[in-house]
Amino acid sequence: xxxxxKMRHILDTLAEMFPDAHCELHHSNPFELTLxxxxxxxxTDETVNKVTVNLFQKYKRPEDYLAVPxxxxxxxxxxxxLFRSKASNIQKLCRILIDKYEGEVPERHxxxxxxxxxxxxxxxxxxxxxxxxxxxxxxxHVERVSKRLGVAKLDDTVLEVEKKLMKLVPRExxxxxxxxxxxxxxxxxxxxxxQCPICPLLDMCxxxxxxxxxxxxxxxxxxxxxxxxxxEG
Numbered sequence: 001x002x003x004x005x006k007m008r009h010i011l012d013t014l015a016e017m018f019p020d021a022h023c024e025l026h027h028s029n030p031f032e033l034t035l036x037x038x039x040x041x042x043x044t045d046e047t048v049n050k051v052t053v054n055l056f057q058k059y060k061r062p063e064d065y066l067a068v069p070x071x072x073x074x075x076x077x078x079x080x081x082l083f084r085s086k087a088s089n090i091q092k093l094c095r096i097l098i099d100k101y102e103g104e105v106p107e108r109h110x111x112x113x114x115x116x117x118x119x120x121x122x123x124x125x126x127x128x129x130x131x132x133x134x135x136x137x138x139x140x141h142v143e144r145v146s147k148r149l150g151v152a153k154l155d156d157t158v159l160e161v162e163k164k165l166m167k168l169v170p171r172e173x174x175x176x177x178x179x180x181x182x183x184x185x186x187x188x189x190x191x192x193x194x195q196c197p198i199c200p201l202l203d204m205c206x207x208x209x210x211x212x213x214x215x216x217x218x219x220x221x222x223x224x225x226x227x228x229x230x231x232e233g
Contacts (some may be wrong), residue, residue: 006204007168010149013200014180017188020178023129025049030105030130031097032056037125038117044080051079062094062103076183089117107131120159120218124178134174136163141185148189149204 001009014021024045027033032052040048055076059065065073074087093115097103105126106112112123124137136142139160142165146152151168152161169177188195196208203209 007151010201010204011173011177011180014177014184014202017200018180018183020137020170021176021183023125023179026052028056030126031062033130034093034105034112034115034118034122034126037122038089038093039077039080039086039123041082041086041117049081051077062097065090065094066098084096086117092116105130107133109133109135120162124162128175128178135167136162136165136174136178138165139182140191142181144191145181145185145189148194148207149201150206163193 023033025033025036025040026049027036035055036048039051042123058076068089070091073090074084077083077087080086095107096115099113101111105125109123109127112118112126113120118126121137121139124135127133128135128137138146138161141157142197143152146161146165147154147156152164156164165177166174185191188199194208194211196202196205196211199205199208202212
């Protein structure tokens with residue numbers, strides 16, 4: 001089985017496991033999605049959704065976020081990690097949207113990555129989910145799963161993982177694959193206590209096979225990616 005055949009088997013298996021995989025960050029427009037993804041850096045989607053349910057009621061437009069003192073916005077998102085730097089980035093981002101884009105979130109990837117708090121991953125999520133442009137955003141789940149299944153090497157950077165996935169996955173399946181890899185990593189192939197005994201992809205996972213041996217402790221460890229700052233979402 002070559003690399004593309006292996007990837008096809010993975011994609012078909014994930015499709016059976018998670019046919020309805022989707023973005024779990026609650027939003028109703030590109031602006032809210034951008035802020036939600038920015039807030040999700042080093043934070044769970046569940047926590048972000050608990051915060052944005054009130055945040056998006058209080059603030060509707062970029063102007064609204066600039067109409068309050070920074071300290072008030074910080075308190076609004078206090079439950080989220082790195083809330084001070086994220087609040088600052090939100091206000092800076094909103095100022096740029098007003099001054100440069102007439103208050104609208106730009107659709108192009110290179111424009112998005114110029115916004116404070118918006119890195120490559122965030123931009124990929126926004127263009128794919130808000131504007132329908134195929135993209136694979138590599139978060140911690142996508143990175144972990146890709147390396148465990150041998151799609152990427154253990155010491156590959158996030159960008160290298162993304163490029164390998166883009167090469168192996170048909171372009172029209174990029175966005176859906178992103179969601180299914182996240183669901184697989186979030187609900188099945190977890191960082192701790194992955195469900196190896198019932199995993200349909202165990203035969204492709206060296207770490208899983210090691211875990212399944214008597215007294216199995218994994219000898220291979222995925223090299224941790226250097227934690228991102230809030231401005232690198």
